[in-house]
Amino acid sequence: MSASALPATPTEGLDSSRFAQHLSQRAYLPAWWLETKKAAFNQFTALPLPSRTDETWRFSNLKGLDLSGFTLPEDPASQIPNHSAFPQTAEIVFSNRQLVARSTVPAELAAKGVIFAPLDEALQNHGDLVKQYFQKHPAQLGSEKFVALNTAFTAAGALLYVPADVEVALPFVVQHTLTGNNVAAFPHTIVVLGPRAKATLVEFFISGGAATDRQLASGVNDLHAAEGAQLTYVGAQHWSRETLAFQVNSIVAERDARVLSLNLHLGGRQARHESNSRLLGPGAHSEMLALTVADGAQEFDQRTLQTHVAPHTTSNLLYKNALLDTAKTIFSGLIIVEPDAQKTDAYQKNRNLMLSDAAEAHSLPGLEIQANDVKCSHGSTSARIDAEQEFYLQSRGINPAESRRLLVAAFFEEVLEKLENEDLHRALTGLIASQFKR
Amino acid sequence: MSSTLEIRALHVALASSPDKSIVKGLDLTIRTGEVHAIMGPNGTGKSTLSKAIAGHPDYVITSGDVLLDGKSILEMEPDERARAGLFLAFQYPSEIPGVSIANFLRAAVQARMAEGEELDATAYYKRLYAKMDMLKIDRKFTSRSVNEGFSGGEKKRCEILQMAMLEPTFALMDETDSGLDIDALKIVAEGVNTLKSGSLGVLLITHYQRLLNHIVPDYVHVMYDGRIVKSGDKTLALELEAKGYDWVKTDLAAATA
Numbered sequence: 045m046s047a048s049a050l051p052a053t054p055t056e057g058l059d060s061s062r063f064a065q066h067l068s069q070r071a072y073l074p075a076w077w078l079e080t081k082k083a084a085f086n087q088f089t090a091l092p093l094p095s096r097t098d099e100t101w102r103f104s105n106l107k108g109l110d111l112s113g114f115t116l117p118e119d120p121a122s123q124i125p126n127h128s129a130f131p132q133t134a135e136i137v138f139s140n141r142q143l144v145a146r147s148t149v150p151a152e153l154a155a156k157g158v159i160f161a162p163l164d165e166a167l168q169n170h171g172d173l174v175k176q177y178f179q180k181h182p183a184q185l186g187s188e189k190f191v192a193l194n195t196a197f198t199a200a201g202a203l204l205y206v207p208a209d210v211e212v213a214l215p216f217v218v219q220h221t222l223t224g225n226n227v228a229a230f231p232h233t234i235v236v237l238g239p240r241a242k243a244t245l246v247e248f249f250i251s252g253g254a255a256t257d258r259q260l261a262s263g264v265n266d267l268h269a270a271e272g273a274q275l276t277y278v279g280a281q282h283w284s285r286e287t288l289a290f291q292v293n294s295i296v297a298e299r300d301a302r303v304l305s306l307n308l309h310l311g312g313r314q315a316r317h318e319s320n321s322r323l324l325g326p327g328a329h330s331e332m333l334a335l336t337v338a339d340g341a342q343e344f345d346q347r348t349l350q351t352h353v354a355p356h357t358t359s360n361l362l363y364k365n366a367l368l369d370t371a372k373t374i375f376s377g378l379i380i381v382e383p384d385a386q387k388t389d390a391y392q393k394n395r396n397l398m399l400s401d402a403a404e405a406h407s408l409p410g411l412e413i414q415a416n417d418v419k420c421s422h423g424s425t426s427a428r429i430d431a432e433q434e435f436y437l438q439s440r441g442i443n444p445a446e447s448r449r450l451l452v453a454a455f456f457e458e459v460l461e462k463l464e465n466e467d468l469h470r471a472l473t474g475l476i477a478s479q480f481k482r
Numbered sequence: 483m484s485s486t487l488e489i490r491a492l493h494v495a496l497a498s499s500p501d502k503s504i505v506k507g508l509d510l511t512i513r514t515g516e517v518h519a520i521m522g523p524n525g526t527g528k529s530t531l532s533k534a535i536a537g538h539p540d541y542v543i544t545s546g547d548v549l550l551d552g553k554s555i556l557e558m559e560p561d562e563r564a565r566a567g568l569f570l571a572f573q574y575p576s577e578i579p580g581v582s583i584a585n586f587l588r589a590a591v592q593a594r595m596a597e598g599e600e601l602d603a604t605a606y607y608k609r610l611y612a613k614m615d616m617l618k619i620d621r622k623f624t625s626r627s628v629n630e631g632f633s634g635g636e637k638k639r640c641e642i643l644q645m646a647m648l649e650p651t652f653a654l655m656d657e658t659d660s661g662l663d664i665d666a667l668k669i670v671a672e673g674v675n676t677l678k679s680g681s682l683g684v685l686l687i688t689h690y691q692r693l694l695n696h697i698v699p700d701y702v703h704v705m706y707d708g709r710i711v712k713s714g715d716k717t718l719a720l721e722l723e724a725k726g727y728d729w730v731k732t733d734l735a736a737a738t739a
Contacts, residue, residue, distance in 0.1 A: 431539065436576035436628075439536050440590040440644060441564035450589055454580025454627075 057115055058197065058228065060085070066116070066197055073164070074171045080178070084195035091189040100186030103374045103406045104345050108288060108314040114228040114260040116197065120144045121223035121252045127280065127475060130467035132246075134160050135217040138200035139252070140227065157207040160216050163232060166203035173205055177236050177268050183292045183320035185347040187262075190290040190316075194230045194262045201232035204245050208238035208270075215244040215278075215468060220263070222283070223252035228260040235265070237273035237301075244276040244465065249291075251284035251311065259287040261312075266294050269301035271325065276304045278468065280475060283311035285340065292318045295332075299325025299354075304462065308472060309336040309344050310479050320349040323357035323385075332361040333459045337452065337479045338371035338403070348377040350392065352385035352418075361392040364459055366452045367403035376408040379422065383414045392422040397455045399429060399448060449480040485551050485567065487512045487652045487683060492546035494527070494534040500542050504530045506708030507546070510685075514651060517684040519694055521719060522705035523727040528687045529573060531705075532654040536570035537563050550652075565594055567651030571641040571658050578628040583640065584610070586628050587647050594648070613646040617673050634661030642673040652683045659693035671696030691723040706730050 063085050067078060093109055094101040117140035124139050133153070137145035149160045159170055166174050182191060202218045222229040235245050251259060261283055269275040275297075283289050289312040297303045309315055321330035336344045350359040365373040375394040396405035407424035429451050437447040453473060463469045494505035505527045512518050520528055534541040535548055537560035547554050555563050578586070587610065592601050614621055617639050629637050638658055645653055655674070659667055674697050678684055686697060694702070694716065702718040703710045711734040712718065722729070 430576075433576045433578050435538055435560060436572070436578065437586070437589075438559070438561040439538075439564055439570050439572075440586070440648065441561050441593040442589050443561045443593060444559070446589055446593065447561075450581050450586070451578070453585075454578055457580035 057113070058111065058193070060089075062116065063196060073167050076175060077167055077171070081196050084192045088189055088192035088196055091192065093189065094186065098186065100347060100376075102376065102408065104316070105314055105343050108343065110288070111260065113226050113258075115226060117141060117222065117224050117227040121221065123252060124221050125250050125252055126219070127248050127250060127282070127471070130471045131214050132217045133212055133214040135219065136160070136162055136202050137219045137221070138231070139221045140223060141199045141229065143200070153210070153212060156210045158210060158212065159203060159205040161203050163201035163203060164199065170203060170205070173236065174203060174234060177234050177266050179264070179266060179294070180268075181266075181294050181296050181320070181322050183294045183318045183349070185292075185318040185320060185349055187290050187292050187316060187318050190262045191264055191292050194232060194264045197228070198230040198232040198264075200229065202234070204233075204235045204243065206237045206241040206243045209240050210238070211242040212244075215246045215465065217246050217248070219248040219250065221250045221252050222259050222261060223257075224259075225254075225257045226259070229263070231261075231263040233265040235275060235277060236268045237270060237275045239270045240272040241270070242274040244278070244468070246278040246280070246468065249279070249281045249283055249289075249311075251282070251287060253284075255285045257284045257286060259284050261287055262290040264292045264294075267303060267305065268296045269298060269303045271298045272300045273298075274302045276463070278306045278308070278463070278472070280308040280472065281311055281315065282475065283315070285311065285313060285342075287312045287315070289315040291316070293320065295319065295321040295330055297321065297323050297325070297328035297330055300327035301325070302329045302331070304331040304333070306333040306335070306459065306463065308475065309334065310475070312342060312344075314343045314345070316345040316347075318347045320351065321359055322351045323353055323359060325354050326356040328354065328357045330359045331462065332359065333462060334363040335456050335459055335476070336363075336365040336373060337368075337476060338365060338373050339368035339479075341370050343372045343374075345374045346376070348392075350377070350379045350390055352379070352381045352388040352390060355384060355386045355388070357385060358389040359391070362459055363394045364397070364456060365395070365405060366397045366399060366455060367405055368399045370400070370402045372404040372406075374406045374408075375424065376410070377422065378410040378412060379420055381413045381415045381418050381420065386415045386417045388415060388418040388420065390418070390420045394424040396424070396426040397429065397452065398426055399452070445480065449477060452480075453477070484681070485514045485651045485683065486549075488549040489535070490547045490549065492531070492534075492548065493544045494530050494541055495544050497540055497542045500544060503544060504708055505534065508708065508710055510703065510710065512652060512683045512685055514681045514683045515678070516701065517678060517686060517697060517699045518701045518703060519686040519688060519699035519719060520703045520705050520710075521688055521691070521722055523730065524689065526705050527708040528705055529656050532570055532656045532685070532687055535654055536560060536568060561593070564648075569645050569648060569650035569653045571645060571653060571655040573656040573660060575629050575637045575641055577630045577632075579630045581628050582625050583628055584624040587644065590644070590648055610647065613643055616646065616676065617643050618669050619643060635663060635666035638662055638670055639666065639673075642670055646673060646677060650682065652685070654685045654687070656687045657689060658686070659688055659690060667693065668696060691719045694719045704730055704734060706734060
């Protein structure tokens with residue numbers, strides 16, 4: 045056996061020696077990228093873990109933020125689950141940070157300048173594009189340390205670039221799979237739509253192997269819609285039941301652009317999600333949607349910011365949680381209307397469906413309005429399942445578990461029906477249903 | 483094979499006030515192939531009877547029994563009772579926004595299949611469409627949410643559609659005629675008549691005789707203050723219509739008190 049075939053000795057943990065190794069393996073990438081990573085690693089090291097006094101972590105289980113013992117996985121898994129059984133334009137699949145499958149962009153779209161590439165390739169061939177949009181408007185809602193960790197170690201991810209006036213009907217798909225115990229994933233996906241372009245990207249976050257595998261995931265994405273563009277982003281999180289997960293979305297909409305982001309939260313022991321929309325030009329709209337099935341002792345922690353920078357901008361946030369068992373959800377949302385953003389129309393709603401008396405839903409809506417001619421409203425509701433509806437279903441022979449599944453699906457439908465693509469709608473409905481069959 | 487639904491000395495109260503009986507010792511035996519009509523004034527316990535048999539959690543059976551082919555159903559959950567062959571056609575069917583008729587019925591049909599058995603979707607839709615055609619329900623309804631925004635007549639037809647799809651042994655029909663115009667009433671009655679020609683037993687709860695012109699009962703029972711005070715054949719319904727419910731209060735109730 046030759047020496048080169050020997051596996052590299054894995055370095056334990058996410059410490060500076062492991063980082064140095066990670067960096068040295070990427071010497072072929074642009075210098076600015078390596079510098080960005082170095083700065084991020086230093087920032088990660090310098091930033092403290094969130095503490096009790098941090099308002100952005102109110103109600104969160106801080107003891108659960110234990111990063112010790114995690115390491116980078118070395119090899120892709122032999123078996124990779126697949127959730128993306130719907131018509132698509134192209135797909136990129138990662139397993140344990142490695143690119144394991146990839147379908148090419150149809151020639152006709154490539155000829156128009158559409159780029160859909162793994163991050164590594166994008167950095168080599170379209171470095172300027174990545175540099176222009178990578179973390180241009182970071183979310184900064186409390187997870188800065190974990191975002192820095194993502195930047196330091198990210199390897200798996202993708203760039204989707206759709207140039208001006210190109211519309212792509214079928215979704216682009218990025219799938220991240222993490223398999224093994226005590227392993228970590230750091231996905232980073234960038235979507236850039238040029239003026240009047242239209243496209244959908246669906247990102248799956250899935251654990252392979254045992255449901256009890258302890259894992260760490262910190263994902264970030266940058267979504268940018270130029271003037272008049274229509275961007276749809278769906279993130280479906282189905283990590284293992286013992287995963288500590290972070291996901292941070294940064295959304296930017298320029299004049300007359302429309303961004304719909306839908307995040308589906310199913311997996312994880314403790315999953316934190318942050319989403320920040322910045323509405324930069326008149327007519328821009330951000331539709332911020334999320335669906336969560338929280339069961340067992342899961343904690344889902346969602347923090348959002350709708351920043352209206354320009355006048356005549358609109359945003360609509362609807363986060364729906366279904367809570368079972370002793371699960372806990374936290375929603376904290378803020379709408380900021382900057383002084384110039386007159387005629388803003390912003391809406392924020394968190395709705396919780398309580399399927400258990402022992403579940404806990406916290407809701408912290410907020411407004412910060414610096415303009416005087418705006419329409420803003422926020423609200424949160426928590427309700428139990430309607431007993432008459434439940435009896436009606438059961439009187440037709442449907443068992444209590446299935447009745448609940450149907451009523452949760454019904455509760456979620458208001459969000460899912462906002463997706464234009466019916467196949468995608470169906471796939472997500474199926475993924476949610478699978479959560480009730482465990 | 484013929485089946486029997488026996489209601490024996492049944493007492494029913496609201497779960498919130500279990501000391502106050504609403505149904506006060508009711509006996510009735512229904513066999514498949516028979517239509518029994520229960521008539522009576524409002525507030526006499528007719529709806530309570532049907533909901534209690536179906537297992538509605540708002541009601542408790544304080545004494546007596548309900549037997550399906552000799553076996554008590556009182557320990558069974560509502561969904562188990564339904565799978566055992568009972569069907570309640572609701573007076574006020576629930577609206578369930580977000581659940582389509584097709585998915586709802588599919589779940590109900592699937593619930594009656596063995597573990598691991600897969601529903602044949604093509605056959606299912608073929609059957610669903612045939613039943614919808616029979617009840618003159620537009621096929622577009624399959625994608626509409628259950629009862630959401632339906633007219634009174636549409637809701638009742640949707641109840642009969644469910645009954646047609648689930649093929650119960652016994653149907654408890656609670657004021658299925660209320661809120662129906664005459665055309666809708668005829669469609670609903672035709673549907674019930676088609677189904678009962680098979681092996682179905684029907685308990686028809688109604689306030690008015692009108693429905694019984696279209697679904698001809700084998701037996702008519704007059705209910706008052708939680709009990710059956712008189713039973714007879716279909717002519718009893720006509721007598722009741724002619725004499726009015728005051729007759730029940732003054733003559734019949736007094737006679738059995």
